[in-house]
Amino acid sequence: MKIGILGGGQLGRMLIQEALKYDDEFYTLDPNADCSCANISYFTQGNFNDKQDVIDFGKDKDVVSIEIEHVNVEGLEALENQGVKVIPNSKIIKIIQQKILQKQFYDEFQIPSPNFQIILSREEEIVIGFPFVQKLNTGGYDGKGVQVIKDENDLINMWDEPSVLENLVDIDKELSLIIAKNKRGEIKSFPVTEMVADPKLNLLDFNISPTQISEDIQIQIDKIAQKFMNAANSEGLFAIELFLDKDGKVWVNETAPRLHNSGHQTQEGNANSQFEQVYRVLKNLPLADTSSLGFSGMLNLVGEENFIGTVKYEGLEEVLKLPNTYVHLYGKGDTKPGRKMGHINVLANSREELLEQLISIKSLVKVVS
C-alpha cells in the first residue's frame, strides 16, 4: 500500500520505523530535504501548507495522513473529493488546527474545557477574568503562541491576533489519553498518562504511564473520550490533553489529531506502541493491544540554551549502560535551543523507581553542539 505522510519529522520517522515490520511503501512530504524521514521513505521536497503541493503529493496514494496538524486543509479536501482516503479526515484537522474552532467544537459537543473568550484583535473588550491564557488561533506549536496574561498591567503584552483567551485551571495533574479508531469502527485507547512540564521551555518533559487516578476520574476521562470520538467522527489516532483540577474535575486542554509526544513511552512500555496503532488505523487492520507492561516513562532530549549547530549528546554513553532504558534519537544533525532532538524511555517496577530513574537520567544527558 502507498501511504503518504504530510510532514517528515520525528513522528513520521518513528511511524515508518515501526511499520518497517510490514510491506508498505511510505512517502513523505516536507520542505526540509534533511528532515528525519528523508532517507527512510520516498521523499518529496515540498510545502505541506501549499494546496497544490498537498494535492500533487497525495493524488496517487492509497491513504494520506499527517504527522503535523499545520497542513493545508483545502488540499486534503480536494484529495478526499478525488477519492483519496485521508486519515484523520480534513474536517477534524481543520477544527483542531484553529484554536477558535477547537474551543467552539468542545462547546458544541459539551466536552468540558476551560471557560474562554474569543477575540479577533487586541481592540476587543476583555470580559474574561484575570489571569488568563492567550492562545493564538493558528501557529501555536510546542508551547509557542501561548502566553499567560496575569493582570490589567499585563494587557500591553497581548498579541494583536485572533486568539482564544482561556481561564487558568488550578491544575493538579496534566494527563493525556491517546485513542484510535479504525474504519471498521473499533476504538481503543492507551492507559492514561501523566505529564510533567518543564516550566522554562513549556515542552513536555517527563511523561509517566500509567497515571494513578481514582475510578471517578477514569470515568470522567472515558466520557470525554467517547464524546470526542463521536464528535470527531473520523478514523485516526488522537491525543487528548487533559487537566485534572484540584477539585477532581477533568477538563480538555486541547487535542492533537496525530501521534503525540505523550505516547512515546509506548514504544517499550506497552504491548504495542502508538506508532503500531496508527499504522493499523491507516490500513484498517484490527487495533493492537495497548496494555501497559509495567510502569514506563519518557523524557525529551531538547537542545540546551546557547548551543546551535552540529549536535553532540553528552552523557549518552552512560545512559546506554543502564538497563530498562531506551534511547531514541530523531536523525537531526543540528541542535538549537528547545529543539526536540530525541527522547529516552524508561521502564520500572514502581512509580517511585521510575521518577527516580528519569530524574537521574535527566541529570546525565545534555544536548549541546
Added chain:
Amino acid sequence: MKIGILGGGQLGRMLIQEALKYDDEFYTLDPNADCSCANISYFTQGNFNDKQDVIDFGKDKDVVSIEIEHVNVEGLEALENQGVKVIPNSKIIKIIQQKILQKQFYDEFQIPSPNFQIILSREEEIVIGFPFVQKLNTGGYDGKGVQVIKDENDLINMWDEPSVLENLVDIDKELSLIIAKNKRGEIKSFPVTEMVADPKLNLLDFNISPTQISEDIQIQIDKIAQKFMNAANSEGLFAIELFLDKDGKVWVNETAPRLHNSGHQTQEGNANSQFEQVYRVLKNLPLADTSSLGFSGMLNLVGEENFIGTVKYEGLEEVLKLPNTYVHLYGKGDTKPGRKMGHINVLANSREELLEQLISIKSLVKVVS
C-alpha cells in the same frame, strides 16, 4: 557515522529498523534493486561477491559489516589495509564461509564439533562411517548444499565438489547461542534458544527462548562460547548453532558471523534485540542488556510450495488480533517456495503456552501468491 552493510536482505532491514533509534547513516550493497533495504538506506546496486564492488562501496565508510557471510573477503581485506574498520574481521568471515576451514578451525581450537572427513572430489576414498552429512565447502545457505548420505548405495548421489563429510549426531535438541563482542572487550550473550526445524524445507521453523537445559549443559555451552570468541578474535555478533546429543554432550554444528534467524524473537522477547546489539558493536558502544522478558518464540513465514509471484498472506489478519503476537514482514514483493518472507514472534508465560500458540498461529497463516 557512515555504516556500510554488505547485503540488503531482511537481516540488514531489521538492523536498520532498530538503528533508526539513533542518528547514523546506513549504506547497503546488494545486486537486487528491490531488496529489503533498498528504500530505507543509501543503496548501491552491486555485487558483494566482487572484490572491486566491495572496495568501492566500503572505502568511504566508517565501518563495514555484513548481513550475509558469502561476500568477497579479498575486498574486505583490502578495506582493512586501507584503514576501514571491518566487523567482523575478514579473517573470521573467510574461515566461516568455507566449511572446510570452519571445521579445521574447530579442530585447532578444540571446539567440540562432529567427527568429519574433508574431500576435494567424489573420487576420494570415504573413510567416515555411514550415515554422514555432506556439506559443500562453499555455497551452502538456508539448508542448501547439505545432504545426508545414508549408505553405500547412496554414494552415487554425492556432489563432486570440495566438501566436509560429517558424522550425524544423535540429536536431542538443536540449540543456538548468540554472542557479541565490542572493541572495548565486552562480551555478552543472549540466553540459549532452542530450534525446531521443519524436516521438509530444512529452514529454521520455530525458535524458542529460553531453552530449558541443565547446569552442566549450560557450562559446556559457556566453555564453547568462550573458546570460540577467543579463537575468532574479532568484534562482531555471532550465532553458534549447537547440537545437544542424547548423551548430554554439546557439539558445534556451525557458526554464523552475523545476525541470525535464531535471534529474531529477541525483538520483543528480550530487553534488547540482536539488532540493537550488533548496532552497539558497530559503534563500540556499551553492550545492551540481553535478558529474557519471559518465554518467547518465533516462526518463519516461508513461501508455500507451488506459489510463485506477488505475495499474499492468508490468515494474517487473524494473527494481528492476537495479543502477545508480533508480525514482521521483510518488504519482499514476490514469494517462491521456501523463500523467507517474514516471521512472527510470540510471547508467553510458559513453554507449553508458547508452543501451543506457535502451532496454532502456524496453522492460521499461509504465504501464497
